[in-house]
Amino acid sequence: MTSATAVQEGQTTYVDAISQALDEEMTRDERVFLMGEDIGAYGGAFKVTQGFLEKYGEWRVLDTPLSESGFVGAAIGAAMMGLRPVVEMQFADFISCAFDQITEVAAKNHYRWGAAVPLVIRAPFGGGVHGGPFHSECPEGWFFHSPGLKIVAPSTPYDAKGLLKAAIRDPNPVLYFEHKFLYRRIKATLPQEDYIVPLGKAEVKRAGRDVSLITYGAMVHLALEAAELLHQEGIDLEVVDLRTLIPLDKETIYTSVRKTSKAIILHEDNKTGGIGAEISALLTEDCFECLDGPILRIAPPDTPVPFSTPLEEFFLPKVSDIVAGAKKLAAY
Amino acid sequence: MTSATAVQEGQTTYVDAISQALDEEMTRDERVFLMGEDIGAYGGAFKVTQGFLEKYGEWRVLDTPLSESGFVGAAIGAAMMGLRPVVEMQFADFISCAFDQITEVAAKNHYRWGAAVPLVIRAPFGGGVHGGPFHSECPEGWFFHSPGLKIVAPSTPYDAKGLLKAAIRDPNPVLYFEHKFLYRRIKATLPQEDYIVPLGKAEVKRAGRDVSLITYGAMVHLALEAAELLHQEGIDLEVVDLRTLIPLDKETIYTSVRKTSKAIILHEDNKTGGIGAEISALLTEDCFECLDGPILRIAPPDTPVPFSTPLEEFFLPKVSDIVAGAKKLAAY
């Protein structure tokens, strides 16, 4: 991942935007509180909650024992009682330990017996940081297949802040996947006023006529970089940033593909069974007639995320993959 | 699910076939042993291991404490030491409690540091038995997205036996999804001799010219029933039973769709992010030119499996859905 440097205007980093959203929501709504490992005195592994303990006290910035299942379960209980917990996974990878609580308790409680679970789980995810198989995972594909959960994955400081606020205000369990690679690599000037980015709305990041590229998270920046290169070669790439994965904004996807008739789906999660598969399937199901070529998926191979630099570079999608894919489709 | 009665020849039920496979493999190879809740004196919730305790003793038919993560972890350890554990989930639904051990430990150990984990996890799955949200789940979609696992889901007594033997002999972690609805509803005459059904090979259950239907598990029987009805209306349905979900037999799928140019994917797992999405995506990626119509997915809506009969009936795919889908595609 060489990209993400394109958006270097403004002061607020992606990670700061997350901190701001938490801070503002905690000030606005006293029901909002935080739980996680080392989020108090230490301010969190990525310093998202630095200074929060002093400001909000130890019961709203609650250091937990090392027990993801336990504290996600506790957050579910607090949420059902009307609080608005925001839980931090130290790394998204450890969400596997809380899988049962998320999929069987949080996701199903409302459907089964009508209990709302307004819970946010923040999960720093993704590769490009030499984390290896246990500190680079993209777990969103697992949860995409669990009815009852909403899933968010912002690509910019603006969206990071606005989507986190929307997630906190949503009455359902929301998994908020924040990309570690973007934390301090992108900056923006954010509005002074309170704003949200509504859940369920994708954004066309760059309009284009020839090929639609649908993506989310850190890959958005790769796509925009590729779009520049393709532009020089006369290919006009449209880049759609999903922002929310569940509920999926089918309309924006379909509108784009109806226009271009060519679709690429790009993600950092493993290819097989990834979200790209669902989007591809939706497109053939609902927009078959508008397709003028195969739907390409660009995604890592079906392996864990390897540690060593040449391996991780091989594993992660590259700008050149996008350029090649778009050229192939454009020529189809 | 009204079907599965079509295959009523022979003596051996689907559940007996599973017992036979375990019994024969335990006799053949003393490294094979069983772990799970209530599998010993009680013979298992579905009586798969009835009589095994007496025959093989308590160390090869090991009743565990109620701790799915713990005993899957223990099975991984025993497997790495060269044993061949076969673990039983009392219901597939409880596999969520062992999710972390399966995806982070079993699936990755070989890739990360070269340790083979020859482990089988048997998971009685699926609906149609009025089990409700916690006793009817189809969890295969989660694991389909975890590199390092193999996944099997037999539809007949023959395959149930042959695939379980192959799974036990495989040097990798294999999730074996056995469909509760089929346990005592289908019978067959099985070969006297030892045989396996190799992992990774789909089977064309019924050849047809007009539309390919790709499915697995209990849905195979629904598809065959629909094929009969469609035949009467002059539509010739080809039914492909995947049998193994990972590794996926792309060749058989592609060969079928290249012939018919029309594809339906049917499964009992929730639609969004299900295996149908991946197969659809593969088809548009690799066989786009051969498609003469959209790819249809027939699968339950994105909800938990509801309990009450009219709800569960609404939820589960029906023969009429297949008939309608195939007609639509045939007319395309």
Added chain:
Amino acid sequence: MNQAPVAQDIKRSDLLEMYYYLRLTRSVEDRITALYRQGRIVGGVYTSHGMEAIAVGYASALNPEDVIAPFHRDMGAFLIRGFSPGEIISQYLGKQAGPTKGKDGNVHMGDLKRGVIGFVSHLADNMPVAAGAALAFKIRGESRVAFAGTGDGGTSRGDFHEAMNFAAVRKLPVVYFCTNNQYAYSTPVRYQMAIADVVERAKAYGMPGEIVDGNDVAAVYLASKRAIAKARSGGGPTFLEFKTMRMHGHSEHDAATYVPRALLEQWKAKDPIVRAERLLAQLGYGDESYFHEVGERAKKEVEAGTAFAEQSPLPEGPETLVGVFATENEVLP
């Protein structure tokens, strides 16, 4: 059974009400079992037969604003929280009038308005959830308590450990219990744990624990009262081991041949209803004719509930699609 209950400490009206709920629990479950035998209930039926004193005792000890995350054999808790026999039988029959509107079956019901957290099959999953409810009370400075439990089998799960530990570290106002009924499905306690009493588990968390005679409703009530009072006053969590015996099979399809008959005989003599009657008679609070009358009243209510449930409509297929997500006005204030 280290604390001799002093039943005199319990108000007469409270004891009589508990007796009524013991009978009502037994009646409801007997009726459900009969329906099951008639093939009218599909899916599992797990009863508290012979263990009714536990849920009746602890639920009676709580205040209405307290929250319960019941164990899967706590029918009495539902009844005390106002789930009517009609609602409950509707639930078992998959009718729309059940608390889950047919979405889920049997004991998998709950209702936040009545302070009952819906049971999750995956045993012990609600243990951390209850800690979280207690955390909410603590954060908001409310003097409410959460009460939650699992079986002897359920204590082997990781979520039991993580919940107990978290509750103890943060001194949360929660009371945890274990219904030790000697078996988890077919698995006897000796294959579940290498300790003599489940209460020893509490030591790992620095949590006080107590063994309670689970077949004595007065003992359950008083021990629960003490633990609840302690939690309410900021004294932190307590772990109660209710000793009892599962008198039916794991679920009604299970003949439980793995349980020695002698053990069942021995425990039959300790039936909680018989025990309660003896106590009431000793205290001069009731006699045979009173007991009979209460039993008849319970039965009548159950028959009325059964009639209601039977004529209630099933949900319509498309309701399957309703309720995956919550709306804002459903969040508790």
Added chain:
Amino acid sequence: MNQAPVAQDIKRSDLLEMYYYLRLTRSVEDRITALYRQGRIVGGVYTSHGMEAIAVGYASALNPEDVIAPFHRDMGAFLIRGFSPGEIISQYLGKQAGPTKGKDGNVHMGDLKRGVIGFVSHLADNMPVAAGAALAFKIRGESRVAFAGTGDGGTSRGDFHEAMNFAAVRKLPVVYFCTNNQYAYSTPVRYQMAIADVVERAKAYGMPGEIVDGNDVAAVYLASKRAIAKARSGGGPTFLEFKTMRMHGHSEHDAATYVPRALLEQWKAKDPIVRAERLLAQLGYGDESYFHEVGERAKKEVEAGTAFAEQSPLPEGPETLVGVFATENEVLP
């Protein structure tokens, strides 16, 4: 520290070898830390600095056929099992010559042939895995033992509970330990558990437990020996709490300002290498010049290993695709 170690019970050659491994551990980790500071290692570096006696002590107490599932600060165990400094530094540099061939980094290495189960980040995940290894030994009637542990933080996870319980119920030949170094990342033990000593956790399982001075290699060795002998002879599992202090940050990027300086000063005086030297001198097994010589030997080996690792090739990109599935001949016989 309830068992005064009788270092005289340890063979001179064994003690001297442990001393050598203490020095080698320190040297390897100091070298890795230096490489990290130079920006040559990407990803986390977690050291056992000041806690080297634990892994060196227990790994020395095991037989070669026994199996270890090391904690994430057990560098000494790798060295004793024959992972060379060159291999280890290759691992940290992501080189092909590392035990994971670049697939994973730092302490996430293992090798079944050398009886070391690869560490899994998710803390305590290898606790049930070790129980399973011990189960395999028991099933096959081998007199082998598994040895596995986690940190004070790791004991809060459900998998710790499920593993301890299972091992105790089935009396498996496994020894579990906890490296109680007072902190889990920034979280002090008092926010992790409401008990004074981690060893109290063992009571929940009916498992014997012992507190051991984790900075005294002889004490660690002797306590491990006893527990291992017990497990090997069918006596079942033991839980050892190694008391120590994390002297560096959680990983090398962490300045650990949350740790009181006075606490660090206090523990600095208990440095396991200094302690070992004092002991060896007392026993007349070594003097300053000997210690110096061993230190130099260790350093030289580490320098040779570093040179080897540095000139070793990185893996090639396409190797990413290799190894997702095992082949039959890789299964242990």
